[in-house]
Amino acid sequence: SSSSKVVLLPGDGIGPEIVAQAARILALFPHISTTTHLVGGAAIDATGSPFPDTTRDAVSSADAILLGAVGGPKWEAQAVRPEQGLLAMRKHLDLFANIRPVFFPAEKCRALSPLKPETLAGFDKSIVVRELVSGIYFGARTEANYSVSEVEAHDQMTYKQSEIARITHLAAHLALASSPPEPVTLVDKANVLATSRLWRKTVTDIMAQSYPQIPFSTCLVDAAAMHMIKDPKKLNGIVLTENLFGDILSDEASVIPGSLGLMPSASLAGLEKGKPGLYEPIHGSAPDIAGQGKANPIGTILSVAMMFRYSLNMPWEAELIEEAVRAAIDAGTVTADLGGSATTAAVGDLIVTLV
Amino acid sequence: SSSSKVVLLPGDGIGPEIVAQAARILALFPHISTTTHLVGGAAIDATGSPFPDTTRDAVSSADAILLGAVGGPKWEAQAVRPEQGLLAMRKHLDLFANIRPVFFPAEKCRALSPLKPETLAGFDKSIVVRELVSGIYFGARTEANYSVSEVEAHDQMTYKQSEIARITHLAAHLALASSPPEPVTLVDKANVLATSRLWRKTVTDIMAQSYPQIPFSTCLVDAAAMHMIKDPKKLNGIVLTENLFGDILSDEASVIPGSLGLMPSASLAGLEKGKPGLYEPIHGSAPDIAGQGKANPIGTILSVAMMFRYSLNMPWEAELIEEAVRAAIDAGTVTADLGGSATTAAVGDLIVTLV
Numbered sequence: 001s002s003s004s005k006v007v008l009l010p011g012d013g014i015g016p017e018i019v020a021q022a023a024r025i026l027a028l029f030p031h032i033s034t035t036t037h038l039v040g041g042a043a044i045d046a047t048g049s050p051f052p053d054t055t056r057d058a059v060s061s062a063d064a065i066l067l068g069a070v071g072g073p074k075w076e077a078q079a080v081r082p083e084q085g086l087l088a089m090r091k092h093l094d095l096f097a098n099i100r101p102v103f104f105p106a107e108k109c110r111a112l113s114p115l116k117p118e119t120l121a122g123f124d125k126s127i128v129v130r131e132l133v134s135g136i137y138f139g140a141r142t143e144a145n146y147s148v149s150e151v152e153a154h155d156q157m158t159y160k161q162s163e164i165a166r167i168t169h170l171a172a173h174l175a176l177a178s179s180p181p182e183p184v185t186l187v188d189k190a191n192v193l194a195t196s197r198l199w200r201k202t203v204t205d206i207m208a209q210s211y212p213q214i215p216f217s218t219c220l221v222d223a224a225a226m227h228m229i230k231d232p233k234k235l236n237g238i239v240l241t242e243n244l245f246g247d248i249l250s251d252e253a254s255v256i257p258g259s260l261g262l263m264p265s266a267s268l269a270g271l272e273k274g275k276p277g278l279y280e281p282i283h284g285s286a287p288d289i290a291g292q293g294k295a296n297p298i299g300t301i302l303s304v305a306m307m308f309r310y311s312l313n314m315p316w317e318a319e320l321i322e323e324a325v326r327a328a329i330d331a332g333t334v335t336a337d338l339g340g341s342a343t344t345a346a347v348g349d350l351i352v353t354l355v
Numbered sequence: 356s357s358s359s360k361v362v363l364l365p366g367d368g369i370g371p372e373i374v375a376q377a378a379r380i381l382a383l384f385p386h387i388s389t390t391t392h393l394v395g396g397a398a399i400d401a402t403g404s405p406f407p408d409t410t411r412d413a414v415s416s417a418d419a420i421l422l423g424a425v426g427g428p429k430w431e432a433q434a435v436r437p438e439q440g441l442l443a444m445r446k447h448l449d450l451f452a453n454i455r456p457v458f459f460p461a462e463k464c465r466a467l468s469p470l471k472p473e474t475l476a477g478f479d480k481s482i483v484v485r486e487l488v489s490g491i492y493f494g495a496r497t498e499a500n501y502s503v504s505e506v507e508a509h510d511q512m513t514y515k516q517s518e519i520a521r522i523t524h525l526a527a528h529l530a531l532a533s534s535p536p537e538p539v540t541l542v543d544k545a546n547v548l549a550t551s552r553l554w555r556k557t558v559t560d561i562m563a564q565s566y567p568q569i570p571f572s573t574c575l576v577d578a579a580a581m582h583m584i585k586d587p588k589k590l591n592g593i594v595l596t597e598n599l600f601g602d603i604l605s606d607e608a609s610v611i612p613g614s615l616g617l618m619p620s621a622s623l624a625g626l627e628k629g630k631p632g633l634y635e636p637i638h639g640s641a642p643d644i645a646g647q648g649k650a651n652p653i654g655t656i657l658s659v660a661m662m663f664r665y666s667l668n669m670p671w672e673a674e675l676i677e678e679a680v681r682a683a684i685d686a687g688t689v690t691a692d693l694g695g696s697a698t699t700a701a702v703g704d705l706i707v708t709l710v
């Protein structure tokens with residue numbers, strides 16, 4: 001097969017440590033070449049911008065991007081903040097679909113969940129498909145002006161039907177990847193928001209017309225937030241939702257598998273090959289443990305598996321990685337967040353050996 | 356003491372059954388008089404409006420209001436919907452502060468939580484204080500127009516500094532009701548939203564200037580959604596937040612005590628007496644079990660306790676009710692949602708006897 005270009009963006013905090021372990025997996029495949037670039041706080045420190053032009057050029061011509069994490073207290077009070085780099089990159093690459101599977105990478109993880117075994121019964125896998133480049137994240141905004149007498153601020157949540165349609169088709173394709181197809185649940189707040197009513201009508205129409213074979217239902221966001229804790233099996237399958245609800249629900253769901261350090265994500269501009277996808281663990285930069293070899297590299301390594309599946313057309317190799325992760329967890333070679341005592345590098349060592 | 360006027364709004368689904376039990380508690384106090392009025396779907400059926408003028412007049416001159424629940428599949432596809440009555444009443448009475456305590460009404464309930472005992476360790480009580488009459492619920496909205504070529508919809512999230520200031524003072528007063536004061540956590544999305552940045556600055560300034568004795572911190576909404584499951588003790592105390600985040604987080608939190616049927620709420624126009632407060636259980640109208648005597652009346656009965664405390668100046672009687680609820684749960688006289696086999700009325704019977 002021809003060569004693939006992967007851009008590594010280690011970012012801030014524990015980002016460099018975890019990306020280093022994932023890079024060892026990429027290095028096992030000679031036809032994958034990697035380059036490393038700056039993003040987030042590290043990029044602000046070096047260039048003044050969280051998404052410098054050199055990084056933009058590199059990611060634009062990449063086949064896939066692996067990100068560690070961005071942000072940290074160092075940059076919090078500043079006008080230019082690390083997250084702005086992430087948001088700018090999402091928009092620039094039109095990464096409209098954020099895919100966050102929530103599952104147990106090894107059966108052993110069930111025991112580490114904050115939920116009781118009986119609560120987890122019947123819960124298998126939930127894939128949150130979050131719209132990522134529109135909604136209140138990218139609508140018109142008015143910052144507060146503190147020099148007037150009535151200080152106020154505004155954020156606009158906007159959705160075009162076309163933006164909803166494209167992610168609905170993507171979610172349906174993911175559902176059809178299983179046989180029988182996974183159920184799709186649309187999460188919205190259609191009893192209050194006009195944008196949610198547009199989501200409700202658009203998604204319902206597309207599912208009925210184009211995907212009658214996929215079980216489809218809708219759920220209000222407040223109810224979904226309850227189900228996720230009380231009865232997560234209700235959200236088995238694909239959970240399709242808008243940007244802000246997806247931010248909250250996917251983080252809520254991500255703690256079910258026992259550690260935030262386990263979960264991967266993909267942000268895609270479509271399921272067709274040709275446009276670069278961005279892959280990253282869902283945890284943050286964890287500045288409190290940075291540089292100590294304590295960070296769990298599994299979320300980043302499983303993000304490489306997603307990259308192999310969605311961007312590099314290497315589904316078989318993706319499964320190898322997932323198998324190796326399972327074996328490492330079963331062997332007890334895990335970091336402190338999973339109750340073990342292995343270092344970031346020791347976990348990487350074992351997984352590299354097993355792949 | 357002088358006589359108090361309480362308006363009962365049974366509403367839809369299980370509403371009438373649970374309000375009937377709570378009304379028996381009110382009837383124990385001769386100086387409280389009650390009248391019953393229509394709201395929600397029941398009001399639509401009878402008058403065409405979910406918040407008819409007669410109801411508006413009655414609640415406006417009441418000392419307190421007890422609501423069952425509104426809504427149901429019957430009215431879902433209609434242009435006029437039951438929830439609109441609730442939203443109109445909140446706005447009309449300027450009920451800007453929704454108070455939703457999350458706690459274990461009896462120690463026994465800990466065993467019914469979907470969370471593991473070790474996850475719950477250290478979690479005592481979290482009081483979500485949600486802004487209720489502004490934000491994206493009441494901002495300008497544009498419904499989709501399906502006859503144009505680019506269909507789109509908009510919802511505006513708006514906050515005035517004065518709206519944030521008044522609920523901050525209310526939350527601080529609640530925190531100061533305990534000694535030492537409860538910690539206050541502001542939940543926002545200040546890394547993305549202009550309104551959240553206004554919340555962050557306004558609340559931080561007020562807490563520093565007027566309430567330096569109250570421990571204060573901030574938390575992003577996505578992180579708060581995780582903490583609530585993974586480590587709820589991080590949210591012990593007062594959780595102050597805007598309308599939409601409060602809707603999601605308070606529902607998420609409400610399942611921690613084991614059953615949604617247990618939790619009460621208050622919606623207030625201030626902590627001073629004189630303006631009517633609205634009290635309701637946090638669960639919905641549960642049309643699937645309506646009329647079967649299966650509904651848990653405890654959330655509604657504990658809402659009466661909140662009414663006694665915040666609107667009727669009867670804190671001692673509020674404690675009596677809470678004690679009686681605890682005793683009923685300890686005696687195992689509970690409905691199916693708590694693993695028992697008692698009917699709605701049987702639970703009411705025992706609690707009325709115990710008060």
Ligand SMILES: CC(C)[C@H](C(=O)O)[C@@H](O)C(=O)O
Nearest residue numbers: 071083086087247546547577
């Ligand atoms: C860093 C922040 C802007 C971002 C978001 O809200 O999208 C993060 O929480 C995420 O989910 O990737």
Ligand SMILES: CC(C)[C@H](C(=O)O)[C@@H](O)C(=O)O
Nearest residue numbers: 191192222426438441442602
């Ligand atoms: C019925 C609905 C409009 C309402 C809300 O979103 O506020 C409900 O979910 C609540 O929390 O009281």
